[in-house]
Amino acid sequence: NAGVMQNPRHLVRRRGQEARLRCSPMKGHSHVYWYRQLPEEGLKFMVYLQKENIIDESGMPKERFSAEFPKEGPSILRIQQVVRGDSAAYFCASSPTSGGHNEQFFGPGTRLTVL
Amino acid sequence: AQKVTQAQTEISVVEKEDVTLDCVYETRDTTYYLFWYKQPPSGELVFLIRRNSFDEQNEISGRYSWNFQKSTSSFNFTITASQVVDSAVYFCALSELNRDDKIIFGKGTRLHILP
Numbered sequence: 001n002a003g004v005m006q007n008p009r010h011l012v013r014r015r016g017q018e019a020r021l022r023c024s025p026m027k028g029h030s031h032v033y034w035y036r037q038l039p040e041e042g043l044k045f046m047v048y049l050q051k052e053n054i055i056d057e058s059g060m061p062k063e064r065f066s067a068e069f070p071k072e073g074p075s076i077l078r079i080q081q082v083v084r085g086d087s088a089a090y091f092c093a094s095s096p097t098s099g100g101h102n103e104q105f106f107g108p109g110t111r112l113t114v115l
Numbered sequence: 116a117q118k119v120t121q122a123q124t125e126i127s128v129v130e131k132e133d134v135t136l137d138c139v140y141e142t143r144d145t146t147y148y149l150f151w152y153k154q155p156p157s158g159e160l161v162f163l164i165r166r167n168s169f170d171e172q173n174e175i176s177g178r179y180s181w182n183f184q185k186s187t188s189s190f191n192f193t194i195t196a197s198q199v200v201d202s203a204v205y206f207c208a209l210s211e212l213n214r215d216d217k218i219i220f221g222k223g224t225r226l227h228i229l230p
Contacts, residue, residue, distance in 0.1 A: 031216075033216075035220075041223075043160075104218065105162075106162070111158070
């Protein structure tokens, strides 16, 4: 059973471009969480999605950031018009259900660098 | 409010010494989970342990041990006979049962094991 997959592992964008980060959860997992790790910081929750639904986006910046988890395909975190402050590692995690009984499995992360 | 505090920003010890990483948490919930993750220089997150709030037994896994004290809201992590490969950033984290399982991370402790 493959783990959580994220691609690309490294992404370089110039200011003003768009960044698309992909997360394929573990097989059988229908819950996806995105976290951001700024340099020298801990991870901070951004958004929690189930298939086709955003459940909690309380950690998402109000502008330029969006996330989706379609019925088919990976979850996508999209950052429009990137700025230098968006440079960070973005981790996704998946779990089979919610309710606190299941561990979240983390992907290897995508390291975004904005020039 | 949920909060995880890792007061030690950076620790250096000589190989074979024991080292304890401190973690103090805040929560209003009676049911919650505590975690420790390791982030080696390669950047991925390595899950170490998850402990629920009703299980205060200390746990030992090889050279690693964890001391959960509800009375002081602490979940400390000890590495015995440290090795250079233990050098990493270690994160303590909290998840509340009624908060969609999002994980709240501390800022991490950077551990240097000197040969």
